[in-house]
Amino acid sequence: MTHRTNLCALRESAFLAQGHPCFYCLHPMWRADAKAFAAAHGISRDRARMFRLTAEHLTAKMDGGRTIASNIVAACRYCHHGRHAQFPGAASDPEAYSFFVLLSVAAGVWRAKGPTVEHPCRPPRGRAAKNSLLSQREYH
Numbered sequence: 162m163t164h165r166t167n168l169c170a171l172r173e174s175a176f177l178a179q180g181h182p183c184f185y186c187l188h189p190m191w192r193a194d195a196k197a198f199a200a201a202h203g204i205s206r207d208r209a210r211m212f213r214l215t216a217e218h219l220t221a222k223m224d225g226g227r228t229i230a231s232n233i234v235a236a237c238r239y240c241h242h243g244r245h246a247q248f249p250g251a252a253s254d255p256e257a258y259s260f261f262v263l264l265s266v267a268a269g270v271w272r273a274k275g276p277t278v279e280h281p282c283r284p285p286r287g288r289a290a291k292n293s294l295l296s297q298r299e300y301h
């Protein structure tokens with residue numbers, strides 16, 4: 162089993178075990194159909210992209226975190242991106258980041274801005290590709 166295949170399986174397991182909400186913001190996520198998700202939640206497809214399911218390493222790979230079930234949770238793309246890109250100081254502590262996210266959700270400021278990067282499983286194109294800060298990193 163390849164690393165990617167294993168991670169996708171762990172992502173699916175975490176998604177089901179969590180009952181579909183994001184580990185951090187507790188918002189529902191989608192894994193296959195952004196259009197249906199957008200319609201169900203009354204949001205644009207662009208905005209729905211923030212809620213795409215990703216696999217999150219609680220202990221980051223750069224910190225030695227392994228791709229095993231106990232270290233993988235299901236997180237929406239926005240929270241996943243935010244943990245690693247926008248709040249690097251909090252990235253080492255998933256509990257602190259979770260607390261930060263929930264406070265931000267309660268204050269109504271979470272997702273005030275859209276994500277600035279594309280998911281690497283679907284490489285960014287055009288302006289998004291030029292602006293992508295995370296194109297060298299591996300997100301699932």
Ligand SMILES: [Zn+2]
Pocket residue numbers: 183184185186187188236237238239240241
């Ligand atoms: Zn989230």
